[in-house]
Amino acid sequence: MTALLEVRDLVVEYPAAAARAVDGVSFDIERGETFALVGESGSGKTSLGRAILRLVAPAAGRVHFDGADVLALTGDALRQFRRRAQVVFQDPKASLDPRMRVGDIVREGIDIHALLQRPSGDLRVAHLLEEVGLSASDASRFPHEFSGGERQRIAIARALAVEPEFLVLDEAVSALDVLVRQQVLDLLAELQARRALTYLFIAHDLAVVERIATRVAVMHQGRIVECAPTHQLFSAPASPAAQALLAAIPRIPW
């Protein structure tokens, strides 16, 4: 079986910056796994996530998704990729249009990709809202009427609306308090099992990824300095960057 996503020697540069944001990164993500990318602020994790989705253009390297060269995609093929690979951002306050009703936010992707006509589209939206733990009647409300955790559920419903296979979760639970965070992580695990989703889970906090990730890659100054199965990284971190992230987790004296 080939990997769903293959990244090779990827480089991201920003004109004003002295150093490369992403400096020659390679890894594979297998179908159905949760691949975590962790590192401090400025280590390049968000740039890497965006380059994979072609939200920023890499300066060099290759990205293959389901065998296709993502950086060479155009037209219909690119649109198909944009449907199959979705993203959930950290701050749902900023990523949801405050002037759109929740139902319209969730169904926008369905319309853009012309997946369903109006009545069945509405039904899909109702089902999606229920699937993420909201109610169908929430479709007529606005984002500001929801709590942070609920807004993140809306963002997840929006991402799922176009039946993606791959989700980039960029600090998707970092802004939530611990109880809500746990609920959203549980929801993500449940959706992954039901829909056979593959996750790229980006976080600065190693503690968050321990329960959800199958493998963890540690980024430092634009490079992946360590990549290991989750239990192995937690029990025997090899790189100084991974050791520092582990040491930073408050050690509760149970």
Next chain:
Amino acid sequence: MTALLSVERLHIGSGGRSAPILDDVSFAVSDGETVGVLGASGSGKTSLALSLLGLLPQSLETRGRVVFDGYNMLERAAGARRNLRGRRISMVFQEPLTALNPRQRVGAQVAEVARAHGERDAQKAMRGAVDMLHRAGLTDAGTRALRYPHELSGGERQRVLLAMALLLDPALLVADEPTSALDVTVQAQVLQLLRTLQRERGMAMLLVSHDLGVIATTCSRTMVLHDGRVVEDTATPQLLAAPEHPQARALVDAVRPAGRGA
């Protein structure tokens, strides 16, 4: 042991339309004691912290007493309260960028605390500010003191806030989610700094957080706040071992490693 701070039946209404923000909250903090306030979003933690310094809007209906240094913070004249704030009781906020003046160099902002409390010698105030920034772990404090807030990282800005709060050696520091906006590695450094400064000075500390990890590694006692009420107030090891209230249990279980049953 005398109580440094004593909160008695504090009630803060929200205008009658919904449940009160704080409902019959009572507790005391002794000299040098470290107390955590643990609660989910919306539990009333920040309102509690603000009320201790008399920083809540006057328009809110408030009953009860907040006695600090023998005076009721809710009743004292604004001038007298200002005299206590910064000198005897200080606060550090979650978001250091919004808590700092974007148009003033950080050293001057720290020095202003001394000036506001009667230091007439501007140069002496600035020297004290740089020294405190250094002790708050800001590297190259002399140069950094001349920077504006936006030129510093989040962790550095939080060190500036700490320097402002601790400059006049307060008896009580109220820290509201002081590390929630920071990277985990920076959070660990700032928490370590807080613990060190607290111990060195024998200062009492009220640490507000939704994160049990932050509180359990810093505070000897923990109060759990839920819907504006204190539902549990106990020694931290006791809370970790046997949380009683369902909300306390939920907050503990959310971070408890698998296989460590209560």
